Amino acid sequence: MTKILAVTPPADELLHKMDAWWRAANYLNIGQIYLMANPLVQEPLKAEHIKPRLLGHWGTSPGLNLIYVHLNRLIKEQDLNVIYMAGPGHGGPALVANVYLEGSYTDHFPEITKDKVGLLKLFRQFSTPGGIPSHVSAPTPGSIHEGGELGYVLVHAFGAVMDNPDLIVAAVVGDGEAETGPLEGSWKGNRFINPTRDGAVLPILHLNGYKISGPTVWARESDERIAKFLEGHGYEPLFVEGDNPMEVHRAFAVCLETAILKIKNIQKEARENGFTQRPVWPAIVLRTPKGWTGPKVVDGVPVEGTFRAHQVPLSSVRDNPEHLKMLEEWLKSYKPEELFDENGALQPEIAELAPRGERRMGSNPHANGGKLTIPLDLPAYSNYAVEVPAPATTRLESTREFGKFLRDIYKRNPKNFRLFCPDETNSNRRGAVFEETDRCFVSELIDIDDHVSHEGRVMEVLSEHNCHGWLEGYNLTGRHGLFATYEAFAMVVDSMAMQHAKWLEHCLRISWRKPVPSLNYLLTSTCWRNDHNGFSHQGPGFIDNLVNKRPEVVRVYLPPDANSLLCVADHCLRSVNYLNAIVIDKQPQLQYLTMAQAREHCARGAGIWHWCSNVEADEEPDIVLACAGDIATQETVAAAWLLRKHLPEVKVRVVNVVDLMALPPRDKHPHGLDQGDFAELFTMDKPVVFAFHGYPGVVHQLIHGRPDQDRFHVRGYIEEGTTTTPFDMVVLNKMSRVHLCMDVIRYGPNLVEKAPRMLSVANDVLLEHRRYVNEHFEDMPAISDWVWSD
Ligand SMILES: Cc1ncc(C[n+]2csc(CCOP(=O)(O)OP(=O)(O)O)c2C)c(N)n1
Ligand SMILES: [Mg+2]
Numbered sequence: 001m002t003k004i005l006a007v008t009p010p011a012d013e014l015l016h017k018m019d020a021w022w023r024a025a026n027y028l029n030i031g032q033i034y035l036m037a038n039p040l041v042q043e044p045l046k047a048e049h050i051k052p053r054l055l056g057h058w059g060t061s062p063g064l065n066l067i068y069v070h071l072n073r074l075i076k077e078q079d080l081n082v083i084y085m086a087g088p089g090h091g092g093p094a095l096v097a098n099v100y101l102e103g104s105y106t107d108h109f110p111e112i113t114k115d116k117v118g119l120l121k122l123f124r125q126f127s128t129p130g131g132i133p134s135h136v137s138a139p140t141p142g143s144i145h146e147g148g149e150l151g152y153v154l155v156h157a158f159g160a161v162m163d164n165p166d167l168i169v170a171a172v173v174g175d176g177e178a179e180t181g182p183l184e185g186s187w188k189g190n191r192f193i194n195p196t197r198d199g200a201v202l203p204i205l206h207l208n209g210y211k212i213s214g215p216t217v218w219a220r221e222s223d224e225r226i227a228k229f230l231e232g233h234g235y236e237p238l239f240v241e242g243d244n245p246m247e248v249h250r251a252f253a254v255c256l257e258t259a260i261l262k263i264k265n266i267q268k269e270a271r272e273n274g275f276t277q278r279p280v281w282p283a284i285v286l287r288t289p290k291g292w293t294g295p296k297v298v299d300g301v302p303v304e305g306t307f308r309a310h311q312v313p314l315s316s317v318r319d320n321p322e323h324l325k326m327l328e329e330w331l332k333s334y335k336p337e338e339l340f341d342e343n344g345a346l347q348p349e350i351a352e353l354a355p356r357g358e359r360r361m362g363s364n365p366h367a368n369g370g371k372l373t374i375p376l377d378l379p380a381y382s383n384y385a386v387e388v389p390a391p392a393t394t395r396l397e398s399t400r401e402f403g404k405f406l407r408d409i410y411k412r413n414p415k416n417f418r419l420f421c422p423d424e425t426n427s428n429r430r431g432a433v434f435e436e437t438d439r440c441f442v443s444e445l446i447d448i449d450d451h452v453s454h455e456g457r458v459m460e461v462l463s464e465h466n467c468h469g470w471l472e473g474y475n476l477t478g479r480h481g482l483f484a485t486y487e488a489f490a491m492v493v494d495s496m497a498m499q500h501a502k503w504l505e506h507c508l509r510i511s512w513r514k515p516v517p518s519l520n521y522l523l524t525s526t527c528w529r530n531d532h533n534g535f536s537h538q539g540p541g542f543i544d545n546l547v548n549k550r551p552e553v554v555r556v557y558l559p560p561d562a563n564s565l566l567c568v569a570d571h572c573l574r575s576v577n578y579l580n581a582i583v584i585d586k587q588p589q590l591q592y593l594t595m596a597q598a599r600e601h602c603a604r605g606a607g608i609w610h611w612c613s614n615v616e617a618d619e620e621p622d623i624v625l626a627c628a629g630d631i632a633t634q635e636t637v638a639a640a641w642l643l644r645k646h647l648p649e650v651k652v653r654v655v656n657v658v659d660l661m662a663l664p665p666r667d668k669h670p671h672g673l674d675q676g677d678f679a680e681l682f683t684m685d686k687p688v689v690f691a692f693h694g695y696p697g698v699v700h701q702l703i704h705g706r707p708d709q710d711r712f713h714v715r716g717y718i719e720e721g722t723t724t725t726p727f728d729m730v731v732l733n734k735m736s737r738v739h740l741c742m743d744v745i746r747y748g749p750n751l752v753e754k755a756p757r758m759l760s761v762a763n764d765v766l767l768e769h770r771r772y773v774n775e776h777f778e779d780m781p782a783i784s785d786w787v788w789s790d
Contacts, residue, residue, distance in 0.1 A: 007254050007257045007258045009250045009254050010073065014073070015249045016246075017350060017353055018069050019246065019249055020339055020350045021350050022062075022066055022249075023339060024097075024101055024334070024336075024339040024350060025069065025101060026097075026293055026334055028093070028096075028100060028101070028123075029058065029065065029093045029097050030058065031123045031331070032126035032127075033051075033054060033055070033093060033126070033312060034050055034051060034054060034317065035049055035050065035051070036051045036124050039116060039123055039344065040116060040119070040336050040337075040344055041331050044328070045324060045328040045331070047317075047318045050317050050327075052318065054317070056126065056127055056312065057090040057310060057311050058291055058294055058311065058313055059208065059290040059291045059309040059311070060086075060088040060090060060208065060310075061091045061093060061094040062094075063208055063288050065094050066249075066288070067084075067204055068084060068095075068098040068361070069353065070253055071084065072354060072355060073253065073353065074256060075355040075359055075361070078260065079359065080260065081166045081364070081366070082167075082169070082364070083144070083160065083168075083169055083170070083364050084169075084172075085143070085144070085156060085160075085169055085170070086136050086147050087147055087152075087154075087172050087173045087174045089146050089147015089148050090134065090135055090148070091136070091147075092133065092135040092136045092140065093126060093134070095140050095142070096132070098362070099140065099141045099142050099360075100112065102354035102355070102361070102362055102363075103351075103360065104141045104360045104363045105122070105141060107141075107362075107363060108141045108362075112125075114344075114345050115344045116344030117344070135147060135148045136148075138506035138507045138509075138510055141362040141363065141512075142360075142361045142363065143367060144156065144367050144369065144476040144477065145157075146499065146502075148499070149495060150174060150176065150177040151180035151181065151183045151186075151465075152182055152183070152472075152496065152499075153172065153183070154183060154186035154187065154189055154201065154203060154469075155473065156473040156476070157169040157171035157201040158186070158190075158192070158193065158201055158466075158470055158473060159469060159472055159473020159474040160199075160366065160473040160474070160476070160477045161198050161200060161473075162193070162418065162459075162470065162473075162474055162479075163198060163415050164477060165196075165197055165271075167199035167200075167366055168200050168202060168263060169199070169200075170204060171201055171202065171204065172204045173204065173205045174206055174208075174211075175205065175206060175208060175209070175210075175216035175218045176210070176211030178205060178217070178218050179211075179217050179218075182465040182496075185465055185466065186463075186466060187233040188233065188461070189466065190234055190235065190281055191442055192441065192442060192459060193281075194442050195266050195269075196270045196275050197415075200263045200267065202259055202283070203283040204283075204284040204285075205226075205283065205284065205286070206288075207219045207286065208288060208289060208291075209287075209289065209305065210306060212307065212310050213307045214307065215307075223237075227239075230285075234280055234281070235280065235281055235282065236262065236281070236282050236283065237285050238255045238259055238283070238284050239285045239287070240252045240255045240285070240286050241286075243292060243305070245293070248288060255284055256284065262282045275442070277444075278442045278443050289309075290304075290306065290310065291303060291306070291308075291313055292305070293334075294309055298313060298314060298323070298326065314327050366477045367476075367477075368514055369475070369477040369479070369514070370478060370515045370516045370576070371478070373515075373516060373517060373576075376409065376413055376416070376417060376573055376574070377413055378412070379408045379409065381405055381567065381569070384402075384404050384405045384566055385563055385595035386562045388591045388592065390788070391592040391612070391637075392591075392592055392634075392788035393789075394590070394787075395589055395591070396562060396588055397586060397587065397588050397589070398561055398585075398591075398630075399430055399585075400429040400431075400432070400586075401565070402430065402562070402565050402569060403429060403430035403432035403433055404432045405566055405570075406419060406482070407432040408436075410433055410436040410437050413480070416478075416480055417457075417479070417481060418474060419458050419482050420459045420468075420470055420474075420482070421467060421483070421485065422461065422462045422464055422485055422486075423461075424484065424486065424524075425458055425460060433458055437456055437457040438451040438453040438455070438456030438457075439452045439453070440452075440453070440454070441454070441456065464490070464493045465496065467493075468483055468493040468497070468500075471483050471519060472500050472519060475516050476503075478517070480517045480573060481519075482520045482521075483520065483521050484524060485522070485523060486524070487524065487527060487539065487542065487583065488540075489537075490521060490523050490542035491542050494541075494542065494545045497519075497545060497549075501546075501549040501553050501554060504516075504553045504577050504578070504579070505549075505550045505553045508553070515576035517575075518572060518573075518575045518576055518577060518579065519579050519580070520569075520573065520580045520582070522569075522584070523584075524584060525585070526584075526631070526693070527539060528629075528631040528726065528730065529585045529586075531723075532723075534721060535722055537721075538717070540695060540717050542581065543583065543693075543694045543695075543698055547660070547698055547701065547702060551661070551664075551669040551671075552577075553577060554578065554579050555572070555578050555579070555580045555659070555671070556580075556583070556659075557572070557580065557581065557659055557660070558582075558583050558629040558632075558657065558660060558693055559584050559598075559602070559630075560589075560592055560593075560629070560630050560633040560634075560658070561589065561591045561592050561598070563591070563593050563594065563595045563597075564593055565582065567595075567598050567599050567602040568582055568602055571602070583693060583694075584630055589634065590634050590637070590787070592609070592637070592656075602658050602659070605657070605659030605671060605673070606658065606659065606681055607681070609637075609656050612788065613640065613652060614640065614643065614644050614648065614650065615651040615652060615653050619651065620683060621651045622650050622686065622748055622749050623652055623688070623689065623748045623749075624652075624655055624681075624682055624687070625640055625653070625654050625688075625740065625744070626654075626655040626657065626681075626682065626688050626689070626690040626691070627655070627657065627691045628657035628660060628690075628691075628692050628693055629691075629692060629693020632716070632735065633656055635735060635737045636654060636691045636737075638786055639740035639741050640654050641789075642741050643741055643744060646755075646758050647744075647745075647755055647758055655688075661702075663699065663702040663703050663706075665705040667705075675706075678706060684707050684708065685707070685711065687711045688713065689713050689715070689740055689743040690713065690715065691715050691716070691735050692715065692716035692735075693717070695717055695718075696714035696715060698716075700712065700714060711747075713743055713747055715733075715734060715743065716735060717733055725777070725779045726779060727779040727780075728769070728773050728779070731769060731770075736766075738762045738766055738769075741758065741762055742759060742762050745758055745762075768780070
């Protein structure tokens with residue numbers, strides 16, 4: 001087993017005090033789950049003191065509490081800067097108990113006083129209507145990790161310590177949680193942590209043996225196998241096991257201090273002598289019983305140390321006098337009269353174990369990252385403007401231009417900006433960033449590597465979970481970034497986005513939570529242009545996921561070209577508390593807007609493009625051709641051009657939407673156009689043929705509540721995918737310029753009778769397209785080289 005440095009256990013007197021804190025935290029845990037009166041059990045426990053609905057999780061809590069008090073000791077003794085992340089976030093009452101004991105809770109919620117009245121409020125608010133959730137959550141001071149959806153504790157921890165050299169994140173990993181894909185995939189974070197500039201993650205794998213009802217994979221493995229696994233990942237495992245409290249206190253105190261010492265040594269060495277090789281970071285493996293110190297046997301079946309301790313070990317306390325008696329004994333087993341005075345205040349000799357001020361983990365500003373946020377120093381995005389001599393006449397790769405902007409953001413913000421990406425920075429045309437920095441990799445480097453270094457700041461790891469989680473951790477501790485990914489594979493982290501949106505939304509309702517930089521997505525290699533790939537890479541569903549989230553925290557932008565991309569990106573990078581998705585492809589694409597026009601257009605979110613409309617500005621059109629998304633815009637503009645040529649008498653208005661959230665009514669989304677502005681674009685009653693980047697249902701959903709919504713006919717991605725030509729993709733999905741023209745004839749005023757010839761021309765073009773691509777394997781030049789001409 002691991003060789004432990006010469007660390008001696010703390011004196012017994014201190015250990016006994018720490019044990020008293022632990023007992024107090026365990027007591028408060030149970031109080032939160034069970035009690036609605038008689039908080040110190042100063043009178044015999046009665047059924048009416050018990051909550052009618054017993055909610056919460058006891059099993060994980062004693063372990064979480066143990067770790068907390070031991071961290072407190074070292075924070076205090078060594079003036080450490082530590083935050084705590086509870087992977088098993090269902091142990092919410094544990095974290096609440098500890099931040100209450102250290103005084104942070106009362107600082108954040110003054111009504112929860114440090115006396116009997118406050119204690120009772122603390123108990124009554126837990127998992128009750130109008131109270132606090134059962135999990136670690138946004139109202140839990142000191143936390144930036146809910147842990148409700150298991151699997152993300154290490155990714156959040158690694159993100160938090162990046163560019164935070166002084167910070168240590170103690171990340172408790174549940175043994176059930178360790179079975180999840182994201183957690184299993186997150187140990188590799190240490191390959192991206194450079195001790196000269198980053199802080200440290202201390203993983204604490206908590207093997208309490210069980211998840212909800214079954215044994216855990218890791219708990220049934222020997223220490224040797226676990227050691228091999230962790231060593232294989234480059235960690236040095238430190239083991240502690242036991243069920244005798246004082247023995248575990250003693251062993252864990254030594255173990256934790258050893259781990260901190262190793263971290264300090266690694267950092268000192270790297271900071272004094274420079275980075276030489278990837279350090280072997282410590283990781284703790286703690287084996288203690290699930291529901292430790294709880295009822296051992298209930299109704300004849302073992303509970304402590306088993307899965308039965310997961311939630312509420314005694315579940316019928318109100319109706320079953322025997323259970324009530326057991327609960328009373330359980331509560332009293334912690335000797336509350338020794339822990340709290342008559343009035344419910346924590347005894348001073350226990351309270352003094354808490355660190356002071358912002359060193360308390362519940363008050364550490366890193367867990368309220370907005371307090372530490374420094375706004376990005378952004379170069380003027382107009383410096384990167386591309387020339388657009390006339391709309392839709394030139395093509396270029398918009399994301400390449402954006403890459404130059406990112407490069408200079410890196411230059412101006414060397415310590416608080418990072419790009420996170422699953423290995424596509426170059427292929428998605430943002431290669432300019434490599435003029436300023438490299439890919440970060442702290443493992444071995446070899447000559448042939450391209451722009452890879454220990455100091456690099458582009459975080460490329462082929463794991464959307466890691467990218468997303470690292471950026472969340474980075475954002476929530478107050479720093480800025482961008483997650484750039486294949487559009488289709490953003491859906492790998494649908495759930496993480498959802499959880500983050502919930503967290504941000506909850507934070508908006510908590511006054512002491514300061515705004516944090518937004519989580520920005522750049523979704524590229526989109527469904528329409530996945531040239532090397534096929535059906536698997538075609539899926540715009542991440543937009544669907546986002547639009548269902550609370551409008552206060554979600555924004556979706558579909559810039560059609562380079563200048564609008566720059567405007568939108570600048571806006572997103574300045575914003576706080578949102579999930580901003582920017583969707584744009586990497587391939588050469590038509591450019592429409594000068595920078596001045598782009599600025600105005602993006603500020604409005606949607607606007608009429610008069611230059612390609614076939615109707616005077618003050619005239620009502622016969623029909624509106626609307627579009628959102630780069631390829632949808634290209635097809636729409638080309639359709640408008642075809643209509644001008646072949647059906648000039650039809651009055652067509654072209655409307656482009658950049659901010660998808662301009663579509664819903666204002667009462668549904670703060671970006672929604674008011675009804676007057678909406679009608680100015682889309683009229684009150686004229687048909688609208690809408691070409692949309694994603695699934696058509698999204699637009700139908702968003703416009704619900706707009707006047708006469710049945711007049712909107714939406715074309716979009718309908719799951720017709722393969723490896724084929726760009727125009728064939730829009731044909732297969734029936735969103736091509738030809739299909740849009742056919743829709744205009746179908747829905748326009750009496751056009752079916754007036755324009756039979758146009759319909760047959762349209763069908764001929766589709767037939768010709770099919771014949772041509774089958775023969776030549778590329779699009780007809782009339783399509784691929786098409787530009788706007790008068
Ligand atoms: C991704 C995910 N799947 C399922 C659950 C439901 N769940 C809640 S707690 C739990 C067991 C967790 O076990 P473990 O990580 O060992 O935590 P502990 O034993 O400390 O309670 C499960 C499966 C969840 N919260 N998240
Ligand atoms: Mg467990």
